[in-house]
Amino acid sequence: YFTSIASKLNECDDGILIEPIPNYKDYLKGSIEASIFLDACTTEEIYEIINEFSANKASDIPVKALKCVSSITSPILEKFFNVFMSVGVFPKILKTGIVSPVYKKDDPQKFDNYRPISTLPIFSKIFEKILYRRIYSF
Numbered sequence: 137y138f139t140s141i142a143s144k145l146n147e148c149d150d151g152i153l154i155e156p157i158p159n160y161k162d163y164l165k166g167s168i169e170a171s172i173f174l175d176a177c178t179t180e181e182i183y184e185i186i187n188e189f190s191a192n193k194a195s196d197i198p199v200k201a202l203k204c205v206s207s208i209t210s211p212i213l214e215k216f217f218n219v220f221m222s223v224g225v226f227p228k229i230l231k232t233g234i235v236s237p238v239y240k241k242d243d244p245q246k247f248d249n250y251r252p253i254s255t256l257p258i259f260s261k262i263f264e265k266i267l268y269r270r271i272y273s274f
Contacts, residue, residue, distance in 0.1 A: 174221040177266045182210040182217070185265045195258040196234065202258060217263055230260035 186206040189199045202209065220227065237250040 172271070174267070174270050176218045176221070177214055179210045179214045181266065181269075182213050182262060183207065185262050186210065188265075189258075189261075194253070194255050195261070196255055197258045199258065213259065213262065217266055220263065221267075226263070230257055230263060232257070 183206050186202055186209075189195075189203070191200045191203070193199055195202075233254040233256045235252050235254050237247075238253045240249050240251055242249045
């Protein structure tokens with residue numbers, strides 16, 4: 137019954153005119169030519185990102201050690217990161233940080249005298265820099 141009301145009102149000569157419902161496609165916008173595409177990362181790019189890290193920054197793996205083996209780890213990370221980008225996933229393991237309390241001042245027995253420091257996985261930082269470069273250049 138309710139689906140036929142509009143058509144019956146349109147047929148009525150009482151001066152009530154109800155426009156037909158437009159097609160849903162009328163509301164869809166055309167394709168966007170400037171859509172983002174995540175280019176695959178390269179071993180050289182990962183190697184460069186690793187070597188840009190400061191050795192005195194906190195990380196789950198010492199930056200100095202990672203720099204020493206970056207020529208070995210870069211090709212492996214390249215494969216992982218390219219799969220992550222092609223699938224469109226930022227793995228949960230890379231989102232998990234370790235929160236440690238760091239003493240600020242005064243009485244060390246009070247919790248208020250500590251501040252939280254979150255140590256994120258170094259591989260997460262590398263992947264974020266790869267994504268940042270692509271998004272920023274867009």
